Structures are given as C-alpha cells and as structure tokens.
Amino acid sequence: MGAKMNKVAIAGAGAMGSGIAQVFAIAGLEVLLYDVAETSLSKAKATIEQQLAGAVAKGKMDESGKSKVLERINYTTDINVLKADIVVEAIVEKLEVKKQLFAKLAAINNSETILASNTSSIPITQIAKGILHPERIVGMHFFNPAHIMKLVEVISGVETSEEVAQAVKDLVTALGKTPVMCKDSPGFVVNRVARHYYVESLKILEERATTVENIDALMESAGFKLGPFKLMDLVGNDINFAVTSSLFASFHQESKFRPSRIQQQKVEAGHLGKKSGKGFYNYT
Numbered sequence: 001m002g003a004k005m006n007k008v009a010i011a012g013a014g015a016m017g018s019g020i021a022q023v024f025a026i027a028g029l030e031v032l033l034y035d036v037a038e039t040s041l042s043k044a045k046a047t048i049e050q051q052l053a054g055a056v057a058k059g060k061m062d063e064s065g066k067s068k069v070l071e072r073i074n075y076t077t078d079i080n081v082l083k084a085d086i087v088v089e090a091i092v093e094k095l096e097v098k099k100q101l102f103a104k105l106a107a108i109n110n111s112e113t114i115l116a117s118n119t120s121s122i123p124i125t126q127i128a129k130g131i132l133h134p135e136r137i138v139g140m141h142f143f144n145p146a147h148i149m150k151l152v153e154v155i156s157g158v159e160t161s162e163e164v165a166q167a168v169k170d171l172v173t174a175l176g177k178t179p180v181m182c183k184d185s186p187g188f189v190v191n192r193v194a195r196h197y198y199v200e201s202l203k204i205l206e207e208r209a210t211t212v213e214n215i216d217a218l219m220e221s222a223g224f225k226l227g228p229f230k231l232m233d234l235v236g237n238d239i240n241f242a243v244t245s246s247l248f249a250s251f252h253q254e255s256k257f258r259p260s261r262i263q264q265q266k267v268e269a270g271h272l273g274k275k276s277g278k279g280f281y282n283y284t
C-alpha cells in the first residue's frame, strides 16, 4: 500500500459502508467508520464480526487474523475526527446530503486528502461543485456485497485530477479488487446498463404478466446469479428506487428509466428488502 494511504475513513455504516470498512481493514489499513446513527454503527460492527467469523469457519482466516482486522476498525458518530488519507462516502443517495458532508470533510481535512464517493448514480461533478479542491473528489463505486464483489468503478468527474484517479486505481488493486476507470455519466456503466434489468422486470409485474417468483426463477435459469427482485431486495428498494429516479432525471425523463410505482410503494411502506426484513420477499 502506498505511503500516503495508511488511514481510511468511511462515512456511512450501512450495507455498503460496513462492507467497505471490512475490505480496507482486511488489507491492513486503519479504518474509522462514521455514521450519524449509533444503531447503524452497532449493526455494522455485528455484521463485520459475523462475516469474519464466517471466514474463520471456512478456513479463510484464523482467529488471530480476525482479531487484528476487528482492532483496525474504530467507530464514531463524531464527524470532526474524520481525518484520513482517503475518506470514502457511503451515505444516503441524496445529492444535497452528500454535498453537505463533502463540504464538511473538505473543511476538516487537508487539501491532499482524497474524498471518494460510493454513489451509485449521482454525477461526481455535481457532488464536487463548490467543494474546496474539487480535483481530489472521485467516484469509488463498490458493488454489493462489497467484501465479495471484485469490481470497483473509479469515476473521474470533470475536475478530478489524473493523479487522484490513478491513486484510487492503485488502491483498488492493492485491495485485491478490479478497478475499471470511467468518466462521469449518469449511472456510470454498470448501473446504467443494469437499470433495464430492474425497470423492465417491474414493468412485467405491473402488467401482471407473471409473478415475482417466476421472473426471478426465469432470469436465474437464463444465467443471472440473482433474479431482479432478489437483487432489488439485496440492494435495498430505497437505494434502488433513488438510483432509478436519479437516472430518470439525468436522462431528461427518458421513459426507459421511469421509476416504478410498485417499487415506490414498497419504499413508502418501509419494505426496503433484506435490511428491513421485508421487500418483494419476506426475510423474517
């Protein structure tokens, strides 16, 4: 790992932030995991412990390795201590909330600190606009579950410097993951292409052509690892709906990106998927 990348901070300890923290800690970096909600931090801690215990049970890690990884992760609700060589943001998918966080992170860190966003769909250029030293703002898009999925999109906004994109690429490689470099565009590459997997499946459901279970079974038998509804439940219907809405807006209301009312209702009812215990399927 490069000399500059010793200390990592993660903002947001939800599904993605907790997984990303685990990835960095396994690679030997000191990690500070921050969230506004104490409950998210305790849930993240329990999830990481459980996943590492699973790795020990499978013989992929020993008990002492597990303890060392756990010791490298510290948890905080105090944003003022979030000083690091790189901060990876993984909070709620809302531009204004992300911008507020980036402004604060820029103010408390020095100009060399890389500020990366794990956003699924919000243009990096929009996040960076008006933030001090926008050249160090970059997309670092992990996939769910972050501790398993190899791909990481590294996204350059209009202002992102070549050096910063390269440093993040090197970091991703050092984490044992596969970086794919891309320029800022709505949904980047994977989420833009994948949108149709979700949107079209939801349209089939709206037309009552068949059931959730049948669509999932058919897509899995066609070679997809997870059917679209299982995947939406894994991603979180709130996140998935926000990403589709963001692409729909970015592509000037192109109908092929139109968010589904069925999914909107799921979000309104709190049926967010695995994380809430209920989504298209029941997990209780």
Ligand SMILES: NC(=O)c1ccc[n+]([C@@H]2O[C@H](COP(=O)([O-])OP(=O)(O)OC[C@H]3O[C@@H](n4cnc5c(N)ncnc54)[C@H](O)[C@@H]3O)[C@@H](O)[C@H]2O)c1
Residues within 6 Å of the ligand: 011, 012, 013, 014, 015, 016, 017, 034, 035, 036, 037, 040, 089, 090, 091, 092, 093, 094, 097, 101, 118, 119, 120, 121, 141, 142, 143, 144, 234, 235, 236, 239, 243, 275
């Ligand atoms: N879920 C996925 O499959 C997935 C995949 C790739 C990227 N992402 C992106 O990662 C980000 C996080 O997604 P997630 O699924 O982990 O969400 P999540 O709902 O599981 O977690 C979000 C966390 O952010 C915290 N939070 C909200 N506002 C905050 C603030 N102002 N400051 C600090 N913490 C705050 C919440 O308390 C929560 O713990 C989003 O931008 C999302 O688009 C999600």
